[in-house]
């Protein structure tokens with residue numbers, strides 16, 4: 001099974017491993033608006049995974065089978081989106097693989113090089129193969145790559 005890697009960047013973006021950047025124009029004014037916006041972005045991500053027959057690769061902190069509070073709730077809107085996505089994915093039976101997020105923003109998703117890579121704001125450049133791409137998309141691609149390796153351990157069935 002293939003996966004759609006989802007990353008939430010420090011520059012406040014949710015991006016996927018296909019190179020799509022999920023963003024919205026304005027900050028919400030109330031809870032109703034907030035839910036609508038989160039819902040539409042979450043659905044876009046979920047529908048993409050569903051229609052392309054892929055699972056989702058997200059960072060480990062979003063495992064919902066752990067009994068823990070939701071520390072990401074409220075402090076970062078894109079992390080809140082991931083929270084919705086993971087919850088909905090379970091209901092819609094879309095497999096979710098939880099990957100180790102360490103170094104996903106430092107490693108080159110193309111050649112795997114980890115050393116001396118350049119990262120500034122949205123830009124990532126590999127010191128070895130010289131590829132240049134959006135830093136958050138690079139991270140999302142790494143998450144997909146890791147999910148492909150980890151699938152046997154975290155794959156089916158999705159946690160209850």
Ligand SMILES: [Zn+2]
Pocket residue numbers: 108109110111112113126127128129130131
């Ligand atoms: Zn490289």
